[in-house]
Amino acid sequence: MAxxxxxxxINRRCSFSLPLRCSSxxxxxxxxxxxxxxxxxxxxxxxxDHPGLIAAASKHTTLVPLYVFDHRILRRFDExxxxxLLFALKDLRSSLQDLGSNLMIRLGRSEYVIQxxxxxxxAANIYTQEEVEYGSRLVIDIVKENLEDAFLEKDSAKISxxxxxxxxxxxxxxxxxxxxxxxxxxxxxxxxxxxxxxxxVVSDLAWGPLPTLDDLKDFMDESPYKLQDSWSxxxxxTAEYVxxxxxxxxxxxxxxxxxxxxxxxxxxxxxxxxxxxxxTKRGIFVGGGTSNVLNALAAYLRYFEGTARDDWQxxxxxxxxxxxxxxxxxxxxxxxxxxxxVVSRRRVYDEAIKYEKxxxxxxxxxxxxxxxxxxxxxxxxxxxxxxxxxxxxxQLDSTNRYSISYWRWKxxxxxxxxxxxxxxxxxxxxxxxxxxxxxxxxIIDIVEGGNRVWAITLLGFGRSEKPNVVYTELMWAEIxxxxxxxxxxxxxxxxxxxxxxxxxxxxxxxxxxxARSVVLLNSAGHYIPEYSSVxxxxxxxxxxxxxxxxxxxxxxxxxxxxxxxKSCYPTNTYRADEGLLNEMVRASNDPGVLVVLESIFTFDPxxxxxxxxxxxxxxxxxxxxxxxxxxDSKTKVNVVRKHFKEFVIKELDAGHCPHDEVPExxxxxxxxxxxxxxSRQ
Numbered sequence: 001m002a003x004x005x006x007x008x009x010i011n012r013r014c015s016f017s018l019p020l021r022c023s024s025x026x027x028x029x030x031x032x033x034x035x036x037x038x039x040x041x042x043x044x045x046x047x048x049d050h051p052g053l054i055a056a057a058s059k060h061t062t063l064v065p066l067y068v069f070d071h072r073i074l075r076r077f078d079e080x081x082x083x084x085l086l087f088a089l090k091d092l093r094s095s096l097q098d099l100g101s102n103l104m105i106r107l108g109r110s111e112y113v114i115q116x117x118x119x120x121x122x123a124a125n126i127y128t129q130e131e132v133e134y135g136s137r138l139v140i141d142i143v144k145e146n147l148e149d150a151f152l153e154k155d156s157a158k159i160s161x162x163x164x165x166x167x168x169x170x171x172x173x174x175x176x177x178x179x180x181x182x183x184x185x186x187x188x189x190x191x192x193x194x195x196x197x198x199x200x201v202v203s204d205l206a207w208g209p210l211p212t213l214d215d216l217k218d219f220m221d222e223s224p225y226k227l228q229d230s231w232s233x234x235x236x237x238t239a240e241y242v243x244x245x246x247x248x249x250x251x252x253x254x255x256x257x258x259x260x261x262x263x264x265x266x267x268x269x270x271x272x273x274x275x276x277x278x279x280t281k282r283g284i285f286v287g288g289g290t291s292n293v294l295n296a297l298a299a300y301l302r303y304f305e306g307t308a309r310d311d312w313q314x315x316x317x318x319x320x321x322x323x324x325x326x327x328x329x330x331x332x333x334x335x336x337x338x339x340x341x342v343v344s345r346r347r348v349y350d351e352a353i354k355y356e357k358x359x360x361x362x363x364x365x366x367x368x369x370x371x372x373x374x375x376x377x378x379x380x381x382x383x384x385x386x387x388x389x390x391x392x393x394x395q396l397d398s399t400n401r402y403s404i405s406y407w408r409w410k411x412x413x414x415x416x417x418x419x420x421x422x423x424x425x426x427x428x429x430x431x432x433x434x435x436x437x438x439x440x441x442x443i444i445d446i447v448e449g450g451n452r453v454w455a456i457t458l459l460g461f462g463r464s465e466k467p468n469v470v471y472t473e474l475m476w477a478e479i480x481x482x483x484x485x486x487x488x489x490x491x492x493x494x495x496x497x498x499x500x501x502x503x504x505x506x507x508x509x510x511x512x513x514x515a516r517s518v519v520l521l522n523s524a525g526h527y528i529p530e531y532s533s534v535x536x537x538x539x540x541x542x543x544x545x546x547x548x549x550x551x552x553x554x555x556x557x558x559x560x561x562x563x564x565x566k567s568c569y570p571t572n573t574y575r576a577d578e579g580l581l582n583e584m585v586r587a588s589n590d591p592g593v594l595v596v597l598e599s600i601f602t603f604d605p606x607x608x609x610x611x612x613x614x615x616x617x618x619x620x621x622x623x624x625x626x627x628x629x630x631x632d633s634k635t636k637v638n639v640v641r642k643h644f645k646e647f648v649i650k651e652l653d654a655g656h657c658p659h660d661e662v663p664e665x666x667x668x669x670x671x672x673x674x675x676x677x678x679s680r681q
Contacts, residue, residue: 036062036121038114038157040128041103042073042136044164044341045088046290047095049192052127052162057196064121064202065096066114069107069216071223072139076408076486078236081336082216083280084287088342090210091289101198105208107219110139111146118147118157121202129341130161132391132413134405165190166346166385175393179386179589192347227485234511235485239474242510243534243607275311278318285336286315293334293343294351300330301355303373319373325542325595327376328468338384339411345381352377380468383591387413387465394463402443407487409479412465416487419443420452424516424674425488428455429480431498431524431657432600433584435462438497441663442670449671454488456480458500460599462583466592470540471599473499477506484514493674497521497659498630502605509612517619517677519670520609522628522656527636528608529643540602550597554588561585568656570627575661610644620647621673623666625654648673 037060039053045067047053056063067089077085093103106113114126126147131137140159147156167187169175176182211219220226227235277296279287286296299312303319315333322329338345356364356374369375391406391413402419417436426446428439436455443453457464458476469475480503484492493516496504501523508515557564561584566576587593613620622640626633633651640647650669654661 035060036064036123037125037127038117038121038123039063039065040110040114040126041065041067041092042129042131042341043339044129045085045092046342046344047092047099047195048290049164049344049347050195051164051193052129052160053198054193054196055160055162056125056127057198060125061199062121062202063101063199064104064117064123064205065092065101066104066106066117067092068110068113069105069211069219070110070139071220071225072109072135074216074220075223075225076135079213079217080280080282080284083213084285084336085340086210086213086216087279087287088289088337088340091292091342093210095195095290096198097201099195099198100200102201102207104205105210107211111143114143115146115150118151121205123157125158125160127160127162130163132388132395132406133408135407164344164346166349166381167389169389172389172393172396175389177390177393178586179591182386189349190346192344192350230513231485234513235482239477239481239506239510240537243474243537273310273314277311277315286333287337288342290342293337294347297334297343297348297351297377298355300333301352301371301373301377304371324470325468326372327379328470330373330376330380331468334380335411338381345385348377349381352381376468379591383465383467386591387463390463391415401440407483409459409482412459412467414459414464414479414483415457415462416483417443417455418453418487420447423449423451424678425490425492426451426453426670426674427480427484427488427492427494427504428453429494429496429500429504430455430458430461431496431500433461434497434500435464435583435587437462437583438580438657438660440660442659442667445663445667446670449667449674451671451674454483454492456483458503460592460596462587466590466596468592468595470542470602471596472540473502473506473603473605476503477510480504480507481511481514491516493517493519493677495519495521495659495670496523497657499524499603501525502609505609505612506607508616509607509614512615515616515619516681517621517673518613518616519621519623519673521623521659521666522625522631522633523609523622524631525605525607525609525612527610527639527644529610529639531608531611534611535606538604542598543601546598546601549601550594553597553600554594558585558588561588567629569661570629570655571653572661580660613647617646618648619677621669622647622649623658623669624649624651625656625658625661626651627654628656630656 037056039056044050044052053065074082089103089105096103104117117123118126128140131140144159151157166189168190169187176185276283277286277288277292278284279292286293295311296315299307299315300319303316307313307316318333319329322332337343338348352374353364356369359370369378394404394415395406402417404415404417406413406415408414415436428436428442430436430438435457439455443455447453459479460466460471491514494504494508496502496519498521501520502525504518505520505523505525508518562581565581565584566573569576624633624637637649637651640649652658652662652665659666
């Protein structure tokens with residue numbers, strides 16, 4: 001919609017060609033107290049400001065901190081992410097040892113590792129961080145079910161979920177969905193907690209060595225979740241690189257993208273500083289342990305003060321290069337390490353506010369922060385916490401029609417819904433300003449036709465995160481690509497409305513192995529006969545015009561959203577109801593919306609749809625509402641009929657959003673289309 005608002009079977013055997021094995025856990029329980037607990041680490045790799053560790057230490061005389069290298073979790077990491085994880089775990093183990101404890105390391109499926117460890121130490125409780133992302137929630141549920149199956153219910157170890165409250169939220173049921181209302185609550189931010197005293201280490205346990213990066217690569221090669229090589233290559237190839245193959249920009253046998261990679265590699269070969277915050281081979285992101293990250297944070301906050309320290313100078317240089325738009329550098333440099341939980345968000349916020357007070361005589365001004373670095377840090381962690389709370393509340397509010405889940409893409413939470421247990425896979429993609437609920441009356445009906453349906457809310461829209469990044473049509477296409485690979489796991493029939501139609505066309509054009517067919521619902525983009533080239537890429541960055549324009553558009557839309565949306569439903573205006581309109585208005589107040597609106601000025605639909613879909617021939621269906629007030633449907637249909645006879649066209653008496661305005665008609669067309677395509681496969 002172009003309204004510009006704002007099951008795999010369980011294998012119990014764990015066998016690796018590594019020194020770390022599930023079999024290293026002795027099945028005979030050692031003589032430990034029944035008052036024992038396991039602290040299961042996942043994305044909370046620290047001892048500082050760790051409520052779960054504090055609660056466990058206060059209630060139990062025996063404590064076993066545990067990290068499990070589980071394929072289902074590791075598959076989300078690229079090589080640099082795995083390196084950052086290993087550095088973080090090395091520091092965590094050292095920190096626990098300083099407190100008299102240790103960190104147990106295991107490789108395998110979490111449910112079996114934990115089951116055997118519960119037997120060995122006679123654990124009464126397992127403390128682990130509460131999650132909002134579906135994959136992590138699923139692993140926790142499997143662990144819980146496995147324990148209940150393995151033990152009598154009265155003897156089963158209990159899973160105690162903890163979270164680290166950023167704001168003083170008393171009751172999630174009363175949590176406001178509007179960011180404006182939330183800000184008016186003026187909730188205080190909790191003060192971070194110090195590391196607790198821990199009970200002594202259990203010497204008889206086999207704690208296990210930390211694997212090397214090569215060990216982890218070998219382990220992942222044995223993963224039942226490992227992608228086939230062709231899909232792994234697809235996921236690791238950027239959209240821009242694929243497009244460059246059609247451009248005559250070869251230099252010395254390398255494309256520009258390859259040249260950029262070579263240039264990056266040459267920079268990395270430079271001598272690494274002894275105290276560098278960039279610890280991995282590529283050295284792109286801040287990494288290491290808690291003290292290392294806090295030192296880098298101190299350098300980031302003090303950017304304007306200058307420094308004679310080499311490690312701080314290095315951080316300042318990276319900051320300048322990463323500041324692609326105001327405030328973007330913090331999320332880019334620190335985002336992954338914060339996602340690993342090496343430092344807590346409220347510790348980061350506390351450090352930023354302390355520095356701000358130091359600069360301002362002991363108080364924080366109500367008119368804004370004194371430097372962009374303080375603002376970047378505070379805005380990032382507060383925004384992250386808002387979207388975590390919104391995701392938690394949204395899952396509480398899941399409708400009875402279909403459940404709402406969250407998937408994590410590059411550290412950002414993305415909302416989606418899935419329904420259906422068998423049949424062809426279909427992915428529904430909304431347009432600009434909309435969200436998955438724009439397909440509210442399509443999902444169930446299409447599923448009842450014998451299909452499985454996924455609907456996604458793209459990054460920057462609805463209840464998905466709106467991070468401070470540069471949004472482009474290629475980025476959104478890469479999100480869809482990764483969602484198909486990670487969440488769906490097989491080729492899909494792509495269905496897209498408005499801008500979403502252009503995004504799915506890019507996916508089909510650049511990575512055809514992921515698409516079984518394409519359905520365009522009043523798609524953005526053009527059809528240009530005999531088009532045979534791809535325009536050169538252009539740099540996307542914020543300009544003064546985009547900055548000012550986004551704010552003007554935001555104000556205009558808040559005043560005019562209802563009339564604009566209703567104009568897109570000329571046949572059945574009542575379908576633009578309060579539920580749809582209220583969610584559009586709600587989302588338009590979320591933090592980060594203005595950055596998304598700036599993308600209107602950099603969006604580039606210059607590659608025509610017929611060029612992107614040239615390899616699909618008779619696998620493209622165009623469903624066109626002929627009363628579309630946004631584009632000239634009659635001209636578009638005539639061009640397609642005259643020049644692209646291989647595309648199938650269905651004309652409807654509807655506006656820009658036919659799937660929501662006349663859902664019964666569109667659902668029937670899509671079901672029949674998928675059946676016909678599948679019969680030809």
